[in-house]
Every structure is written in structure tokens, then in C-alpha cells.
Amino acid sequence: MKRIAYILTFALFWLQACKVDNSKAVIGRVAGYKPIYSNDADLFIIQNKPARTVVKAGKIYVKDNYIFQNEIGEGIHIIHNINPANVQRTGFISVKGSQEIAIKGNFLYSNNFSDLVVIDITDINNVKEVNRIKNSFYNTNFGLVPPIGGNYFECVDKNKGVVTGWLRDSIDNPQCQN
């Protein structure tokens, strides 16, 4: 009898030890995406660069005699358009993580990863960051989820840095999915 009690007690502890932590779903090891982090301060420098070829063409925007086109994740192409018959790319604004453009007066708004950044374009060849609202965008689309939906991924830990890309890999118990 005493022995049964021992076994029961042991079994109880054993069961307790095996109890699933319900706060975390057990997914196991699956294919998914891992964030690639960077802590490079240069990623937050907004600056003019020479005109370059378009590699990952993004959205377009027009203001007065300029057309702007996003280079996805890299910045903004400047296209001078005073004479449409002779339109050409004249420069580039480096805004890492950028996907969006809007312009009010002489101020251009874009996303520098998940920060809203304000760029003075009064002199288009000498632009200046004038303001930034950190972590304005968090829930997706600005780097915080993998580019392809319907996947498990390792949740982003902002303390580890900026997400500059995603790596397809086997991951353990991912707690995020898009």
C-alpha cells in the first residue's frame, strides 16, 4: 500500500513535470523564417547618393517636377522630370528599409525600417533628416514579418536590432505566424 502511494506520488510529480505550458503552443521543429538582425548605426543615416540603377522597383510618387520611385529596402530614386522628353534619374536618397513615400511641401515622409522619418528635400541634392518617430510601424509590412505570408517565423525581438532580412530555415516552436 505504501509502495502504491510512493508510485502515485512519483507519477504525480512526473505528470506535473510533463505538463504543457499552455502559454506557448508546441509547434515542434518546422520550416519557417528567422529574422536577420543588424545593429549597424549606418542603417539610420539618411543621405544623398549618386543615381543608380533600379534593382527592386517599388512604389512611385510625383511632386512638382520630380518623380520618386522606391528602391525596396534601400531608398528612393530621384527622377527629374522638368522635360518629360528627356526625363532621367538624377540621384538617390538612401533610406534603408524604405518602402513608402509621401511629400508635403519640401518634406518627404518615408519609413526607415519601422521609424517614420521626415526628410527636408528643399535642396534635392543635399537632403537632411529633420525628424524621426521611432518604431511608428510595428505590426507588419515594414520588415517585421517575412515577405511571404502563410509561414511560421521566429518572433522579432527589437532588442536584438533592426530586421534587415529573413532567412528560411528550420525553427523550433515558432510563436509567430503570418
Added chain:
Amino acid sequence: MRYIYLFVLLAALFGCDKSVLDSSNNSAQNGTGGSLARFTLLGNYLYVVEDTDLKTFDVTNPANPVFKNSISIGNNIETIYPYKNNLFIGSQNGMFIYNISNPAAPQFTGAASHVRSCDPVVANDSFAFVTLRGGGICGAVRDGLYLYNITNLQSPQLIKTVDLSTPYGLGLKDSTLFVCRGTNGMAVFNVKSNSNPVELQTITGNDFRDVIPYNDLLICYVADGLALYDISSIANIRFLKKVLN
């Protein structure tokens, strides 16, 4: 007589050289985005759509945006288009309309749901034009141009669908609607009678993704560059120039 020829020749030469852009000074004004944008400006406010949220920033002082609020509006939000007092928001599941009579606090007004697809929106006073494209992450839907009567913004009514394969971004200039169709070209519709769009022509030769009508200039984001067209006469749309990637 010879002088007349010379005059015509000179006029033609200078005519070709002149900018088709409106020269009016809009320096303090908002620029214009394409139909696939997630950032848009209306008056003194910047509106941003993320996957699930609409965020509002006060840019009365344009150098110093002030975050006002974030509203959860749905899932798979992709695009935002401003028109007068309303924001038209495209998601993979439908179109949402938010009123900005109080621009700092957009108010949900109406929605039209549809099957899962990718769907930018443009609008005028009485109609919203939505393109639905299936395939890939966009869901399995029959491609087309969907017209909603939005006279009652609380309850957009689907009144017409036009079969149109592979539609991407779209743009509206007065009564002309431009619909990018990838490698199938760009369809040009007369939408004067909104409920019955008449296809005028399809411009081919480019892989069209999105478009911005800007005064007399049509700026097209095409797969291998930017293509510009003169749209001062819709009956005679002229290709101007392409900047290759």
C-alpha cells in the same frame, strides 16, 4: 506660304520641347502617390495603413509630425486612397471607407467585402473602382474591375464587374480610368457613365504595374522602368519617354 510652313515647323519643334507638367507652384502642397500606396496625405494629415491598422499623424507643421492615433481596421490591408473627406482602404478581403470630417480621428463609414484578392481602389464623387487580382498570395478569384456605387458611403453597392485579366494598380483622371494589366498592357476606360465603363483602348508594349495621372502626364511604373505618356488628349495618348531601370 513658305513662312507658314516654317512657322508650323517651329511651333511643332517648340511644342515637343515644352514641359507637359503644370507649371503652377505647388511647393507647399501635397504630392501624389500611386494606387498601391500605404502612405497618403490629405490636408494636414498623413495616413498610413499597415497590415491591420490605420495610423494618423498630424503634419500641420510638416517638419514635425505628431502621432494622433491608431485604429485596428481589419486584416491584410494593402492600400489607401484619399478622396475629399474619405479614405478608401483596400484589403485582401474588401474595401473599407473611413470618413475624415474630423481629420485627426478617422471614423468607419462603410465597407464592401469580397473574396480574397489583391485590390487597389480609386474613387470619385459617386463611384469607387476596385481591381481584384487572384493568383499567388492574392487568393483564387476571377480577375476583374469592380464598380461600387458609393452615393451612400455607409453601404457601397456593387453595380458592375468587368472581366479584366491581371489587373494591378489603377488611376483616375476626370472621366478616364487607367488600369495597369501587367504584360497585358494598360486598359483605358471612359467612365463618364460610371455604371457602364467603355474601354477605349489598351496601350501595349510595357509590363504595367501602377500609374499616376498628373495633369497632362501619365506616369507609369512598368516592370523595366518608368514610362511617360502625354494624356492631354485622351483620344490621342502619346508615348513620350521611358527611363529604363
